[in-house]
Amino acid sequence: MTDTIALKQLLIDEVEKRKDELIELCSSLIQIPSENPPGDSTEISQFITDYLKQYDLEPEWHEASDKMFNLISSYGNKEGKNLIYCGHTDVVPAGDLTKWDFNPFSGEVVDGWMLGRGASDMKAGLAGLIFVYGLMKRMDIQLPGQLTLAIVPDEETGGEFGVPWLLENKLIAGDGALIAEPSSPYNPTIGQKGSYWFELEVFGTPGHGSLSPIAGNNAITDAIKAIDKIQDLWDLNITIPDEIKPLIEVSQRYMREVEKDRLKFQPVLEKITVNIGTIQGGTKSNIIPESCKVQVDCRLPFGITHDEVSLYLKDALDSLGIRYSIRLFGFKSHANYTSAEDPVCRAIVDNITFVTDHEAYGVMQWASSDARHFRDYNIPVLQYGPAYLPSIHGYNEKVQVEDIIRCAKVYAAAVIDFLYEK
Known part of the structure; x- marks a missing residue:
C-alpha cells in the first residue's frame, strides 16, 4: 500500500x-x-x-x-x-x-x-x-x-x-x-454567478431638434426610461436554493474576514448586478435621435434563470410603451x-x-x-x-x-x- x-x-x-x-x-x-x-x-x-x-x-x-x-x-x-x-x-x-x-x-x-x-x-x-x-x-x-x-x-x-x-x-x-x-x-x-449580457435598441422617430419634444419621438430619452427599469433588476427578491445557502454564507464570511475591503460587496452574491456598459445614440445635436443602443452586463445569482430575466425585462419595458428590441450576446451562463x-x-x-x-x-x-x-x-x-x-x-x-x-x-x-x- x-x-x-x-x-x-x-x-x-x-x-x-x-x-x-x-x-x-x-x-x-x-x-x-x-x-x-x-x-x-x-x-x-x-x-x-x-x-x-x-x-x-x-x-x-x-x-x-x-x-x-x-x-x-x-x-x-x-x-x-x-x-x-x-x-x-x-x-x-x-x-x-x-x-x-x-x-x-x-x-x-x-x-x-x-x-x-x-x-x-x-x-x-x-x-x-x-x-x-x-x-x-x-x-x-x-x-x-x-x-x-x-x-x-x-x-x-x-x-x-x-x-x-x-x-x-x-x-x-x-x-x-x-x-x-x-x-x-x-x-x-x-x-x-451566471452571465446575462444583452443589447437593448430603442427606436424613435427623427425630426428637427428645434421641435422636440413636441415633434418626433426621442430614442435617447426613451432609452433613459428603459435604463431605469433595467436597473430595477437589482431590487428583485430572489430565493436562493437551500443547497446553495452554505456556499453563500461561507463566501460572505470570506468577505468579512479575509478580503475585508470587499465587505460592502456581500449583497452581490444574492442579487442581479446591472452594469450599463455602453450607450450609443443619435447623429447630431439638432436631430431627434432615431435609435439608441445600450449594452448591459448582468450577473445572475443562484435562484433565477435567463428565461425569468427575459420575461421580467419584457414586462417592464412593454409597460413603458416604447419601441425596442433586445438581443443577447457575449457571456451566457447560469x-x-x-x-x-x-x-x-x-x-x-x-x-x-x-x-x-x-x-x-x-x-x-x-x-x-x-x-x-x-x-x-x-x-x-x-x-x-x-x-x-x-x-x-x-x-x-x-x-x-x-x-x-x-x-x-x-x-x-x-x-x-x-x-x-x-
Missing part, C-alpha cells in the same frame, strides 16, 4: 528544492508576449513544448483558430481516474507602456515579487502546473491514474477557442479539473458550482491546509470563467492559483514568489490525493 502522505511530502520537498527552476520557468513565460488580442500563441506554445520535451512529454497541438494553439499532454495510468490541470497562455494587452513602473515583459524578480503582464493572471499558475507535471515524470512517480495538462490560448476574450473548443471536440475528459486561475491563498473558487465535498475540491482544499497549516475553504466568485464549461460537461472543477488580486489586468501586475511556490506544492500534493482515492 502506498504511503500517500509520505509521497506528498516527497513531492513538496522536491518543489522546494527546485523552486529556483520554477521561478525561472515563470519568468520565461512572462517574457513571451502573448497578448490577446491579437491572440497569437505560437511562440509561447513552442516554448512550453520544448520545456516538456526535455522530459519526454511532447504535447499534442490543436489549432482552434488561426495561430491559437491548444496543447494537451497526459502522464500516468489511463486505466485509473483522470485529473485535468488547465491553464491559459493568453494575457490582456499591456496597454500604455508609459504607465508601467517596469517593463511588462521583463519577468524580473524584485524584493520577492515576480513582475510583469500575466504574473497573476495567470502565468504564475500556469508555470506551477507545467512544472509539477514535468516533475512527476522526472521523479518517475507511478500514478494509479492519469494527469492531463490542458493549456489553452483563448480565455481573456471569452474563451471560444480554448476550453469549450476542447470539450466540444472531445479532446479532453476527466473526473475532475483544476484551473490555475488567480485566487486568494487559502480560498479556491468553487462556484460562480450560476454554477462544484460541491465542496467533491473529491477534486477536497484534494485542493485539504492540501492547502497540508502545505500551509492554515484553514482553507472554497468560496464563490461574482464573475465568470472557464470553469463553467467544465461543469457543462459534468466535470467537477475549481480554481486555485497564485495572485496579487489588486494588480490583475492593471498596470504593474505582479505576484509574490512565495505564492507561486506554495501553489505548486499544493498542485503536486493534490494529484496524489485525487488519483489515489478510490
